[in-house]
Amino acid sequence: MQKKWWGLSLSFMLAAGIAGCGGNNNGNGGTATKAPEAGTASPAATAAADTEGAASEPVQLKYWTDDRHDQEYIKELINTFNETNGENIQVELTVMSENYAQSVDIAFTSNQAPDVLRLKSGNTGEFVKKGYLAPIDGYLTDDIKTKFGSVIIDNVNRFDGKVYSLANTGLTLRLIYNKDLFDKAGIANPPASLQEMVEDAKKITEAGKAEGVYGFALNFKSPKSAFDRSIREILSLSGYQGLGFDLKTGQFDFAPYSQTIEYFKQMYEDKSILPGAETLDIDPLRAQFAAGKIGMYLSFSTEPGVYKDQFPTDINWAGALAPTLDGQIKGTSEIVSAGTWLGISAKSAHQEAAWKFMQYMYGDDVLKTYHEKGFGIAVVPSIVEQAKNPEIAGMEGFLVGEHDSLWPAVPNVTPEGATYADAFFKYILAGGDAKAITEDLNTRYNAALSKAVEKGEVKVTPDAAFDPLKPQGE
Amino acid sequence: MIYKWKRLGENSLFLMPSIILTITLGIYPLVWMLRYMFYDYAGYGEALFIGLDNFSRLIRDALFWESVRNTFVFAGGKLLLTLPLSLLLAVILNGRLRGSNLLRGIYFMPTVISTAVISVVFYNIFNSYNGMVNTVLMKLHLVSQPVDWLGPKHAMLTVIIVAVWGAVGNYMLLFLAGLQSIPQDLYESASIDGANAGRRFWNITLPMLAPVAQMVIMLAIIASLKGYESIMVITEGGPIGKTEVMYLYLYKLLFPVSTGSPVTQQLGYGSAVGFASAVIVGAVTGLYFFFSRKMNKVY
Numbered sequence: 001m002q003k004k005w006w007g008l009s010l011s012f013m014l015a016a017g018i019a020g021c022g023g024n025n026n027g028n029g030g031t032a033t034k035a036p037e038a039g040t041a042s043p044a045a046t047a048a049a050d051t052e053g054a055a056s057e058p059v060q061l062k063y064w065t066d067d068r069h070d071q072e073y074i075k076e077l078i079n080t081f082n083e084t085n086g087e088n089i090q091v092e093l094t095v096m097s098e099n100y101a102q103s104v105d106i107a108f109t110s111n112q113a114p115d116v117l118r119l120k121s122g123n124t125g126e127f128v129k130k131g132y133l134a135p136i137d138g139y140l141t142d143d144i145k146t147k148f149g150s151v152i153i154d155n156v157n158r159f160d161g162k163v164y165s166l167a168n169t170g171l172t173l174r175l176i177y178n179k180d181l182f183d184k185a186g187i188a189n190p191p192a193s194l195q196e197m198v199e200d201a202k203k204i205t206e207a208g209k210a211e212g213v214y215g216f217a218l219n220f221k222s223p224k225s226a227f228d229r230s231i232r233e234i235l236s237l238s239g240y241q242g243l244g245f246d247l248k249t250g251q252f253d254f255a256p257y258s259q260t261i262e263y264f265k266q267m268y269e270d271k272s273i274l275p276g277a278e279t280l281d282i283d284p285l286r287a288q289f290a291a292g293k294i295g296m297y298l299s300f301s302t303e304p305g306v307y308k309d310q311f312p313t314d315i316n317w318a319g320a321l322a323p324t325l326d327g328q329i330k331g332t333s334e335i336v337s338a339g340t341w342l343g344i345s346a347k348s349a350h351q352e353a354a355w356k357f358m359q360y361m362y363g364d365d366v367l368k369t370y371h372e373k374g375f376g377i378a379v380v381p382s383i384v385e386q387a388k389n390p391e392i393a394g395m396e397g398f399l400v401g402e403h404d405s406l407w408p409a410v411p412n413v414t415p416e417g418a419t420y421a422d423a424f425f426k427y428i429l430a431g432g433d434a435k436a437i438t439e440d441l442n443t444r445y446n447a448a449l450s451k452a453v454e455k456g457e458v459k460v461t462p463d464a465a466f467d468p469l470k471p472q473g474e
Numbered sequence: 475m476i477y478k479w480k481r482l483g484e485n486s487l488f489l490m491p492s493i494i495l496t497i498t499l500g501i502y503p504l505v506w507m508l509r510y511m512f513y514d515y516a517g518y519g520e521a522l523f524i525g526l527d528n529f530s531r532l533i534r535d536a537l538f539w540e541s542v543r544n545t546f547v548f549a550g551g552k553l554l555l556t557l558p559l560s561l562l563l564a565v566i567l568n569g570r571l572r573g574s575n576l577l578r579g580i581y582f583m584p585t586v587i588s589t590a591v592i593s594v595v596f597y598n599i600f601n602s603y604n605g606m607v608n609t610v611l612m613k614l615h616l617v618s619q620p621v622d623w624l625g626p627k628h629a630m631l632t633v634i635i636v637a638v639w640g641a642v643g644n645y646m647l648l649f650l651a652g653l654q655s656i657p658q659d660l661y662e663s664a665s666i667d668g669a670n671a672g673r674r675f676w677n678i679t680l681p682m683l684a685p686v687a688q689m690v691i692m693l694a695i696i697a698s699l700k701g702y703e704s705i706m707v708i709t710e711g712g713p714i715g716k717t718e719v720m721y722l723y724l725y726k727l728l729f730p731v732s733t734g735s736p737v738t739q740q741l742g743y744g745s746a747v748g749f750a751s752a753v754i755v756g757a758v759t760g761l762y763f764f765f766s767r768k769m770n771k772v773y
Contacts (some may be wrong), residue, residue: 102729105517126738130518212603221710276602278713279624288603414738416531418715426714429626455522 058090059353064107065093065118066100069305070375081360089353091116101126108132108347115348116357119165119340121156125412127343128159129457134346135162139355144362147382150472155409156339166358168367169376170338170406172398173233174319176303177296178289181208190296190320193327194234194263197296201272204295215295216267217274219282223425230298231260232334233322236407239330239468244420244445245410247471250462252445254420258438259325265428278429286311298322300336301377301398308374308392319397331468332405338379339406379406407471411458413448420445507745515742528746538747540715541723542754544630548705548719549698551634552641557694560642561687564649565675578650582643589640593707596636600624600708624709629717633705640704641697645690652686653679688769695762699755720751 065074071093078091094114096103101123107113108130119127127133140163151167152158175197177190182200185207191197201215208214218226232242240256241247267273274280274294286306288294290313307313321333342361344354360366364383371378374390377400389399418426420441427437452458511528515521532538563581567574584592599606600623608620623632656679664674680687702722705711711718711726727744 126518221712223712274603275620275622276605276624278622278626279597279601279629279709280603284601293603412738414740417535417537422715429714457519 056088058088059350061089061091061116061348061350061354061357062114063091063093063116063118063357064096064100064104064114066096066120067118068095069302070370070373071095073370073373073375077361077366081357085356085360087353087356089350089356091357104132105130108345111347113345113347115345115350115354117343117345119157119343121337121340121409124157124165124340124343125155125159128164131346133164134344134348134351135164136166136344136355136358137163139359148362148380150381151339151379151406153339153406153409153472155411156406165340165343166362167339167379168341168362168370170335170379170400171300171302172335172377172400172404173229173298173300173322173333174303174398175296175298175322176289176317176319178292178294179316179318181213181292181295184208185295190318191323194260194323194325196327197323198263198266198270198272201267201295202270205270205272208295213293213295214274215272217277217280217285217288217294217297219280219285220277220425221279221281224419224421225282227421227424229300230322231257231264232336233298234260234324236331236334236468237322237329237403238324238326241407241410241468242334243410244441247408247410247466248462248464250460252442252449254438254441254445256325257420257424258434261424261427262434268428283310289313289317290315301395304390304392304394304398305374307394317394319394321403329403332407332471333403334407334471335377335379335400335404405471408463408466411449411452411460413445413452413458415441415444415448417444507748510742510745511749513742517739517741521742524742528743529750531743532746532750537715537718538720538723538750541711541718541720544716544718545699545720545754547630548634548637548701548717549695551630552637552698552701553691553694555634555638556641556645557691559638560645561649563642563646564653565679567646568650568653578647581646584640584642585644585647589703590707592640593636593704596632596639596704597624597708600632624713626713626716629709629713633708633717636704636708637698637701641694645694648686648690648693649683652683652690655686656682684769688766691766692759692762696755696759699758720754724748724751 063078065071067074075093078093082090100118104113104117104123104127113132117127117132119133124133144166148166152163157163157165157167175190181204182188182190185200185203187200187203191200197216204213204215218230220226228243235242235256238256238260244252244254244257246253274285274288277285282299285294285297286303289297290307290311292313292315301319303319307317321329324330342358344351344358348354364386367378367380367383368387370376371383371387372390374392374395377398378384378387379400384400389396423437423441426432427434449458449460453460510521512523512525513521514524514527567578567581571577602608602620602622602624605620605623607623608617611617611621622628660678660682661674664678669677700721702719702725705717705719706722706725709717711722724744724747727740727747730739
């Protein structure tokens with residue numbers, strides 16, 4: 001019996017030992033680019049250590065990103081930084097594949113947070129609320145403030161007066177159209193108004209239906225994703241905020257949204273939309289566009305890169321400004337996902353070193369090359385001035401021009417019941433009372449807004465003088 | 475007495491890993507969820523106690539009740555097709571068929587393959603614009619226009635077909651195990667008495683299979699009511715909520731996916747929806763057990 005107990009105890013100790021020896025790889029399933037080990041430091045670091053005569057431990061920083069399109073360039077940058085920073089800082093890059101936000105949540109909960117994080121407009125506010133990010137105001141010199149000042153925006157990269165990230169690139173949104181199909185249908189120019197878009201879609205479908213060609217498509221499998229890449233831009237160029245918020249009153253008003261929806265509904269009734277678009281994802285849509293089966297759709301400035309690498313195509317395509325409600329431009333095309341790039345973890349023990357790395361990444365050369373390689377469209381004014389245009393086919397239609405600008409951030413609220421995208425998409429497919437749907441959305445969204453304001457989660461400042469042609473003021 | 479205590483200590487030691495895992499991965503999350511049902515909580519910051527507000531919201535939440543309706547349609551369709559089909563296959567493969575082992579493996583294969591992979595394949599088979607099904611139907615001139623298999627009219631039927639394809643092999647194997655436990659002498663006696671194949675199936679196979687069938691049907695009911703993975707991949711609950719089942723609705727509340735603009739988790743309300751969904755599944759299972767209690771009587 002004694003032996004049995006000894007055996008069992010030993011088994012437990014072994015099991016505990018094995019568990020304790022388990023490697024810690026952050027449990028994120030990402031791919032990591034290891035910084036050189038202390039013992040095998042880069043030549044520069046080794047030389048520095050030699051001259052100092054004391055091999056101090058390197059400062060290890062972890063940088064997490066969910067960007068995959070630029071990872072080779074980022075790896076190069078990090079290797080250069082590791083070799084040249086002169087302060088023995090070693091950055092390890094981890095590229096996430098899926099569920100970035102959840103991985104970050106788990107990392108912070110389990111005290112394995114990275115030191116530097118890739119921030120996007122979709123997650124920055126949440127990360128700030130959760131206390132993941134350290135403000136960087138203390139590091140902002142006058143030069144940095146001058147360089148980035150015009151793209152420091154409340155509720156985008158500045159929250160409650162504190163700055164958490166700086167801008168690098170943004171995404172412009174355009175109508176993407178197949179020139180050959182337009183020519184075949186006898187259409188000279190991309191549509192300027194929604195009525196023209198409906199008519200063009202019909203003409204293209206009539207001319208090409210026999211070959212399975214349709215005038216229009218969107219990735220309606222996720223209505224929100226579809227509308228936020230199309231209607232958002234149509235409305236901002238038409239002079240309205242693109243997510244249903246009225247900046248002048250500080251309330252939600254889906255009436256302009258509802259007007260736009262009528263034209264989409266018309267295209268659906270005309271059967272000008274690719275069959276099966278109700279459950280179409282963005283990549284299958286792109287594959288069909290690359291195959292010359294879709295006349296036009298609306299999307300981000302990521303598309304030129306997609307048709308260069310992901311779905312190489314021979315079709316003659318281009319990007320143009322989105323159509324507007326009545327053909328008149330009464331606002332500016334909103335540049336989205338701008339204002340944030342990198343941020344520092346509030347839990348990092350090496351915030352100074354993390355800032356050093358951020359400073360390097362926000363250097364003129366890095367930002368300029370990032371734009372020129374086509375990884376994103378620069379929004380920092382001094383970079384826009386000096387950077388050359390990216391040499392990617394189709395990118396010329398997406399470059400920031402006179403009709404593009406950043407818009408103020410709008411409150412993010414979660415209503416009870418269906419979102420505006422689901423409610424309006426249901427109207428397109430199944431019909432109903434558009435006025436009642438709009439009123440219901442206004443009621444539910446404004447109720448959620450009041451609740452969020454009451455809880456202190458959201459601040460709303462109506463701007464009666466808001467000018468959609470100058471959304472950032474003068 | 476001392477010996478008994480030692481034995482108890484030893485046994486407890488062996489049970490410890492399971493007990494620890496059950497507490498940490500089963501009981502603790504359940505208690506956590508039961509607590510947050512009464513809070514307005516987004517997963518961070520302050521959890522605000524709101525009493526029964528989540529439940530009053532649940533009662534007037536049309537999306538939830540629509541998802542409950544969809545769940546019953548999906549589960550009903552899946553069960554009505556899967557159970558007879560898997561029993562039929564099991565009976566056929568229980569005979570002395572040549573290559574029955576190979577067929578068994580083939581039918582069981584979908585159970586082994588990842589649901590996500592199966593769903594992606596079926597999405598490509600059924601999609602309207604260049605799906606294989608439409609291509610074949612149009613080549614055979616059975617349809618003149620592509621059928622919108624994933625559209626509002628047919629999406630539910632499509633996801634049921636995929637679910638049936640994925641489940642038949644699994645239940646077939648369980649039925650097969652049940653069939654093989656029926657003593658052969660019964661069939662031999664019945665044959666001597668002049669009973670034909672249909673009679674033998676009706677009077678011997680079905681009654682003897684009843685206890686196994688009761689468990690298989692229960693497992694099938696629970697799996698059908700809780701299944702959402704393939705739907706998530708194929709239609710994401712769409713179009714316009716036509717295939718949004720209960721647990722997919724719950725998943726979206728707890729793990730909302732951002733498509734660019736920020737999204738907020740609704741852990742408080744999600745917990746209430748999770749509880750309500752579990753009660754519904756439990757109630758259906760309980761009712762099934764009540765009405766099927768006679769099946770447990772082995773003849």
